[in-house]
Amino acid sequence: MKKSAIILTIAATSMAAYAEIPASYYQSLDGLQGAALRKAIATLADSHTLITYGDKTWQAFEKTDIRTIDGRECWFDMYSNNIVWLPAHDALNIEHSVPNSWWGGQKGCKEAHYDLMHLNPSDQNANNKKSSHPIGEVADPRLLDNGLTKIGTPKQGLGGGSTTVFEPADEFKGDFARAYFYIFTSYAGIDWTKGDDKGVRYMLDTDDRLLPWAAEMLLRWNEADPVDDRELTRNDEIYKLQGNRNPFIDYPQLAAYIWGDKTQSAFSISAETPAQAINRPEAPSISDAWMTGVNSYLVRWWDNRALNLSYSDGTLMISVDGRDFFEPSTIEIDGAASATESHTYKAYVTASENGKTLRSPITTISFTALAPDVTDYSQARWEKVTGSLTDLDKGYYTILSSTTLHPMSTDGGTTTTKFMNEAGFARFDNDGLLTELQPQAALVKFEKQQDNKYSLQVCDTHGNPLGYWNCTDKNKMKLDQNTFTPATAALGENNEFIFTFTEHGSLQFNKSQPRFVNYSSNQTPVYLYRFKDLQGGSSEVTEVTDGEQCAVGIEGNNLTLPQGAEVFNIAGQRLDGKNLSPGIYIVKTKAKSIKIRL
Numbered sequence: 018m019k020k021s022a023i024i025l026t027i028a029a030t031s032m033a034a035y036a037e038i039p040a041s042y043y044q045s046l047d048g049l050q051g052a053a054l055r056k057a058i059a060t061l062a063d064s065h066t067l068i069t070y071g072d073k074t075w076q077a078f079e080k081t082d083i084r085t086i087d088g089r090e091c092w093f094d095m096y097s098n099n100i101v102w103l104p105a106h107d108a109l110n111i112e113h114s115v116p117n118s119w120w121g122g123q124k125g126c127k128e129a130h131y132d133l134m135h136l137n138p139s140d141q142n143a144n145n146k147k148s149s150h151p152i153g154e155v156a157d158p159r160l161l162d163n164g165l166t167k168i169g170t171p172k173q174g175l176g177g178g179s180t181t182v183f184e185p186a187d188e189f190k191g192d193f194a195r196a197y198f199y200i201f202t203s204y205a206g207i208d209w210t211k212g213d214d215k216g217v218r219y220m221l222d223t224d225d226r227l228l229p230w231a232a233e234m235l236l237r238w239n240e241a242d243p244v245d246d247r248e249l250t251r252n253d254e255i256y257k258l259q260g261n262r263n264p265f266i267d268y269p270q271l272a273a274y275i276w277g278d279k280t281q282s283a284f285s286i287s288a289e290t291p292a293q294a295i296n297r298p299e300a301p302s303i304s305d306a307w308m309t310g311v312n313s314y315l316v317r318w319w320d321n322r323a324l325n326l327s328y329s330d331g332t333l334m335i336s337v338d339g340r341d342f343f344e345p346s347t348i349e350i351d352g353a354a355s356a357t358e359s360h361t362y363k364a365y366v367t368a369s370e371n372g373k374t375l376r377s378p379i380t381t382i383s384f385t386a387l388a389p390d391v392t393d394y395s396q397a398r399w400e401k402v403t404g405s406l407t408d409l410d411k412g413y414y415t416i417l418s419s420t421t422l423h424p425m426s427t428d429g430g431t432t433t434t435k436f437m438n439e440a441g442f443a444r445f446d447n448d449g450l451l452t453e454l455q456p457q458a459a460l461v462k463f464e465k466q467q468d469n470k471y472s473l474q475v476c477d478t479h480g481n482p483l484g485y486w487n488c489t490d491k492n493k494m495k496l497d498q499n500t501f502t503p504a505t506a507a508l509g510e511n512n513e514f515i516f517t518f519t520e521h522g523s524l525q526f527n528k529s530q531p532r533f534v535n536y537s538s539n540q541t542p543v544y545l546y547r548f549k550d551l552q553g554g555s556s557e558v559t560e561v562t563d564g565e566q567c568a569v570g571i572e573g574n575n576l577t578l579p580q581g582a583e584v585f586n587i588a589g590q591r592l593d594g595k596n597l598s599p600g601i602y603i604v605k606t607k608a609k610s611i612k613i614r615l
Contacts, residue, residue: 155184235272267291
């Protein structure tokens with residue numbers, strides 16, 4: 018019997034360094050309680066330097082919110098496991114963890130709107146779904162569960178009456194709680210908008226105090242997810258930029274004096290100890306698997322496969338295919354029975370630190386069967402098409418955004434999703450060759466048609482055809498098995514790939530809501546990459562055939578026919594396919610007959 022094993026090894030982790038709190042910074046809080054303490058905290062934030070929202074915010078994020086993966090810098094995103102490499106950030110938003118609509122945005126209070134203490138780089142999809150829903154704990158993640166962020170129906174008693182709440186991952190719950198404490202205290206005199214159905218009214222009472230459910234939950238998060246090195250370092254960097262600090266990071270216990278069980282006590286600087294970093298264990302990592310995101314991996318498996326799963330000191334826990342977590346020694350799985358077999362492993366580490374038992378971020382490992390005789394183009398080499406479009410109708414290509422270099426995905430092109438999504442990040446070598454695509458990336462093929470126009474066929478990373486680009490209207494497309502919209506193909510001055518449809522714009526990328534679709538307005542151009550070789554295999558451009566796969570082009574009331582094809586009306590009369598009246602037509606080729614409705 019074929020087996021695949023996970024071998025467990027232990028790796029050391031490193032610690033970050035951070036600065037000390039400036040002397041006497043919090044002296045004004047000493048001996049105060051209640052309203053006086055709240056006012057003194059708000060005074061600390063008064064007149065801080067405002068960082069202009071937009072480009073200046075991203076420049077600040079370069080100091081506060083980057084991480085290093087595989088020796089490269091990427092943005093630190095608390096909302097998703099997607100990797101976005103610096104300097105591009107088109108796939109991210111500047112997100113207010115406390116929604117800016119709760120006080121009317123920049124017009125309502127520009128100080129709160131610009132405040133880095135609660136601004137973070139955020140995955141656009143998670144940000145859009147988060148909207149201005151209150152923070153909470155989710156019972157049913159009906160809107161989103163991307164492995165880090167949950168958005169959906171709240172647990173009983175944890176939503177203030179809202180039907181939808183946003184829940185961050187356990188490893189970030191304390192970060193969000195301390196950001197909320199800061200905003201609700203530093204801007205206590207703000208003109209909150211409580212009429213919004215998604216608004217702050219679910220969290221604050223009429224006196225702008227946290228409702229009991231919200232106070233209990235945020236205090237619990239503050240305790241369960243202690244301040245770590247990253248949060249302390251981020252606080253230091255914001256202090257350098259804005260000139261103020263988040264006191265709930267430097268003194269997490271301060272929250273109890275404002276919202277918890279110490280409201281009747283005076284805060285004492287001498288009695289309270291500033292936060293010392295308590296770090297969670299690092300997520301388990303794999304050296305010989307394909308990284309698809311932060312703490313996310315893909316394993317193409319068929320026969321025996323051993324993986325080195327490295328983790329810091331602590332107890333490793335494993336879950337297989339959604340079942341309960343358990344403590345393993347060596348995990349073995351049967352070899353694949355078919356090319357459709359897949360498994361999902363999740364792993365985390367627990368360890369005790371300063372009397373707290375903390376869990377690492379969760380690592381996800383997707384096992385996908387790949388038979389030895391199936392070609393996988395996801396780890397082939399691809400070269401950018403420049404200069405001319407020679408032999409466009411031969412071989413496979415892939416399409417990337419010219420700014421973010423995100424490949425086009427096979428996800429989309431349906432009756433409900435009338436565009437193609439982006440397929441995460443791609444890797445390049447030192448020669449500029451594209452060397453790795455995400456599993457959901459799309460391969461495309463072009464077939465030359467009449468009048469020097471082309472069809473665009475979408476395939477998966479194994480070359481299996483999924484359908485043809487069919488533009489149904491401006492900014493709308495679908496994948497169709499039998500029909501396509503013909504387009505002209507050209508390269509621009511900067512080698513942008515220009516694929517233009519007669520009536521419905523051209524193929525472009527929307528960087529605000531990452532997607533590929535036909536736009537008539539100017540969006541982000543795209544690049545075309547041609548298949549070069551399978552990591553050292555043949556570099557020859559070859560003709561690719563699809564057996565009986567064929568399609569018909571439709572432009573208005575005209576048909577573009579495959580070579581040797583004929584078109585008939587339902588009465589059996591042969592037509593030339595031009596200026597047809599609305600109705601049903603039959604296209605016959607040597608391989609098959611296709612019914613077309615105009």
